[in-house]
Amino acid sequence: MKRNPSVCVIGAGMTGILLAIKLRDAGISDITVFEKKDEIGGTWRENTYPGVACDVPSHMYTYSFEPNPDWSNFFARGPEIKEYFERVTDKYDVRKYIRFNEGVTEARYSGAKWSLTTSKNLHYTFDFLIAATGILHHPSFPDIPGLDTFDGEIFHTAEWDHSVNTGSGVKVGIIGTGSTAAQAIPELVNNGADVSVFQRTPQWLLPLSDFSIGDKTKRFLNRYSFAHKFMRRFAIWFMEHMFTKAVTGHPIQKKLLEWACRINLRLSIKNRVLRQKLKPNYQVGCKRVIVNTTFYPAIQKENAHLITSGIERITEDGVLTKDGTLHKLDVIVLSTGFKPLNFMRPMNMTGRNGLHIDTAWQHSVKAYPSMLLPNFPNFFLMLGPNTPIGNFSVIAMSEVQADYVMQLIEKWRNNEFDEIEPRQEAVQRFNNYVKEGLKGTAWVGGCQSWYLDPDGDPILWPYTWGEWVKQMAKPNMADLQTRSVTNQSKNAA
């Protein structure tokens, strides 16, 4: 008889909602989703900065089983994406599984069970633990001297304070020029703020323009599902065969991407001095290419100032740059990115034989194949290291990984094992394979980025999307160690 496992999912973002649906559809009834906040939505709940939008085409940024022909824009805006997830959550009746305002603070593995403690100091036990905590959710605060001495308002883009006036005439300084800043700066500039942009390193911008989708088109897409499917397939094809290949070393796509970014800079920025300041000196794609057509026009406006002389420190009045200039400001916005390697931490997590996650990952953050960890049985890390993040829709990635997880849970339900974890040698082999592929990618093309771990190794997948899907299609049981609760190895070499 099939067993009904108790499954804990951490996080009610895009991946957590998906997992709850998949688990329920598989006939599993004991599902608990812990959500530290009072709303679903993950990154789309946290990031509310002006201009927040997805730079993956909207029709591709949906669950495959829940298409949305009603997107208002080619690149959907943050609030509309959050609404989409709210709608799916309600339609699939997922809320009943979610425990809001309850974060997991501690997880300990013992006797084929995960024992959890939450922020409400409640205790639970589960057969499976799945971290759907995302990658870009721990804001990174810069170590600039004097950060806490500033007299005005200061906040990170992921914690945008909407009570602060950033409108007409307000002197706003924004530190950082990544994807987030490129979306927020035009909004600030167009709202009339006096915007000082502190750029440490210039970025390459790919000019894929957003456009709104009118009611007529929406009606057409609703009526003719083939047209909608075509748009989705085209977006996937474009990302897979153009963008992903360009950054993973395919020469023709790489040239095309480089050409598009260089021409964009040349044609968009009229002033030669400004153009020089905005010109990166590293390979296109080394940092995540910014998909944007609004930043270049905005930075050329009178109320925008690009400052490249480097930050000396922050004072009570503003930002003092290395050339001795004090830039007086009312508001400082830190658009300084995230700490991607934290994953589910600071959760206090202990695997088999008391092994702490910080010890397991002290040299490098590794998993097989991106989601299972030796000594952490019956645990799955969604969107873990070396998934194709950065180049593809994370929803598509989560769907592939969720299917992989479901296959293993199904084996547990059929009494094939009680515990499962990867073999050390499989983790090593997987990492060697990934490392080999990384050599030819743009990410090792002479820049610093959030893609790199402390050893300078990119945390991305260096092969094609198709190759990844193929690898994830079916678990290779020879790479996995399974046991019964009596600790007898069922699959030992």
Ligand code: NAP
């Ligand atoms: P990011 O790409 O990591 O950019 C951080 C920026 O802050 C960089 O310009 C960096 O400069 C600068 N910075 C960091 N520390 C600094 C310091 N101490 N002094 C001066 N400058 C400093 O972060 P992000 O823009 O938030 O984007 C992160 C990722 O989020 C993106 O790559 C993307 O994957 C995702 N995202 C996606 C969308 C979307 O549309 N789907 C939108 C926003 C974000 P350096 O370059 O010199 O390090």
